[in-house]
Amino acid sequence: MSNELLLSTEISIKDKKKTFIGKVVRTAIMANTKVMQVRTADAEDYYLVYYRKSFIFGDNLNNVTEGSFIDKAFQEGIVFESAHPMLSILIPKQAITIPNRSKLFPQLQTHFSPQEIAYIATTLDSFFEKAALSKLIEQIYFDHKRNGKFMKAFQILQILSEFMPQLKSANERMSSLEFSSYHDFYHSSNLPAILKKDPLYVQLYCFKNRNNPDAYIFLENILKSNESYIEMIVLWLEKVRRFQKAEEIDSYTRIARKFLTMKEWILILAEEKVNPFQVLPEAKAIIEEIIMAGNYEEAATFLLKFMNDLPVTYDSILKKLWENVDAEFVGSHLDHFISILQRQGNEENHKQSEAQVYQLIVSMLKGYDLKTVYDKLQPLQKVLPHSLIFRKLSKMAKMLEDPDRMMELGDYFAEFKQYDPAIDCYSWEMELKPQDPDPVWKIFKMYQQKGMATEAAAYQKVFAQLKEIQESV
Structure with a gap:
């Protein structure tokens, strides 16, 4: 979506004794885990890891190690880049404090x-030595085994084996006789049965296999039962992105409205190339409210991406936008506004556009030379073939190469409030006809318009002298 409507992606971070604001560059969702890449004003990249809704750990990383959890998250997870309006929804509003490394895992034991904790440890291999994390997970395994909790011990072994597939001891334990019944349970039971014993495993499994329709539906139901609405929307948006089809739009709109405004939902759908003005009946009322508040540019920005694919019921809205948006905004989105005029379809509407076209040319001449403005507006001129304003612009473009028509060109520049180019034209004429007071008078008027009293007074004096000489002859 256009930058005008981007939501905030800032987050406050406290690291040791310094606090700073960073901008979230991208976010990856990996089942229960979220990874955010945050760029500071000094161009440093911090990576923050969340589990469920809790911030776990983060630090400044110069490079992300290939094969690490963070690398996998951005390769295999559901990713939202900085331009995506969903990104701001995923960013926690509260500031975060990066915890002390040595105290991290003791603190986690009080919450998870x-x-x-074993799974969380596998997500932190960019910040801690993998061997140390492996040792921590093994310790959890041994604690369960000593206490006779063999099912839980096997669950930890599965996490360790996934984290360190090269670890021979973990693989041997998993295939040992004492764990054979648990091994068989996970490989022969259905997902509902496993979910009762090991919800974490099922969620990770279904997320990893979410391209499989059955795993997708099962994961969707888990999220729904947990009221994990943001995660449901994230999962659905990825499916929309993959298949370019917004199925179940009504039900997902109801879910989205639990935590999103309709404006935010419109922006999110638009970013996924879903035309909200075709699929959301409520969208038209939102745009009308924005226009009623006099925010024409905001309303236009919502519509720009779909200007050629709006229902006919939006024609009156487009007419209001053309008549009221700022000329500079039109110049920045000229192709889209040409589409608006093409939809208007009759010359009566075009006649009402003269004032807007005039303002558009004035605005564009501030940033471009005459030839460039003329070239850029050619498509618009084809839509408004009888525009008197365009006829003047065409004449000006032809006069550029004709030194005998500099006075006339200067008059046109003055009409379009381009006082410096007008002064250049009149100065050229003044050099050709040094005794003629007319170009001097016009330069005087231009400096008056510019508010440059000293220069205006000087040319007024020259004009008076030339006029006196002319009258004495």
Whole structure:
């Protein structure tokens, strides 16, 4: 979507004794885990890891190690880049404090189960030595085994084996006789049965295999039962992105409205190339409200991407936008506004556009030379073939190469409030006809328009002298 409507992607971070604001560059969702890349004003990249809704750990990383959890998250997860309006929804509003490394895992024990801590440890291999994390997970395994909790011990072994597939001891334990019944349970049971014993495993499994329709539906149902509405929308948006089809739009709109405004939802759908003005009946009322508040540029920005694919019921809205948006905004989105005029379809409407076309040319001449403005507006001129304003612009473009028509060209520049080019034209004429007071008078008037009293007074004096000489002859 256009930058005018981007939502905030800033986050406050406290690292040791310094606090700073960073901008989230991108976010990756990996089942229960979220990874955010945050860029500071000094162009440093911090990576923040969240589990469920809790911030776990983060640090400045010069490079992300290939094969690390963070690398996999951005390769295999659901990713939202900085331009995506969903990104701001995924960013926690509260500031975060990066915890002390040595105190991290003792602190986690007060909030998460041993199995969750084992899994969380696998997400932090960009910040801690993998061997140390492996040792921590093994310790959790041994604690369960000593206490006779063999099912839980096996669950930890599965996490360790996935994290360190090269670890021979973990693989041997998993295939040992004492764990054979648990091994068989995970490989022969259905997902509902496993979910009762190991919800974390099922969520990770279904997310990893979410391209499989059955796993997708099962994961969707888990999220729904947990009221994980943001995660449901994230999962659905990825499906929309993959298949370019917004199925179940009504039901997902109801879900989205639990935590999103309709404006935010419109922006998110638009970013995924879903035309909200075709699929959301409520969208038209939102645009009308924005226009009623006098925010024409904001309303136009919502519509720009779909200007050629709006229902006919939007024609009156487009007419209001053309008549009221700022000329500079039109110049910045000229192709889209040409589409608006093409939809208007009759010359009566075109006649009403003269004032807007005039303002558009004035605005564009501030940033471009005459030839460039003329070339850029050629498509618009084809839509408004009888525009008197365009006829003047065409005459001006032809006069550029004709030194005998500089006075006339200067008059046109003055009409379009381009006082410096007008002065250049009149100065050229003044050099050709040094005794003629007319170009001097016009330069005087231009400096008056520019508010340059000293220069205006000087040319007024020269004009008076030339006029006196002319009258004495």
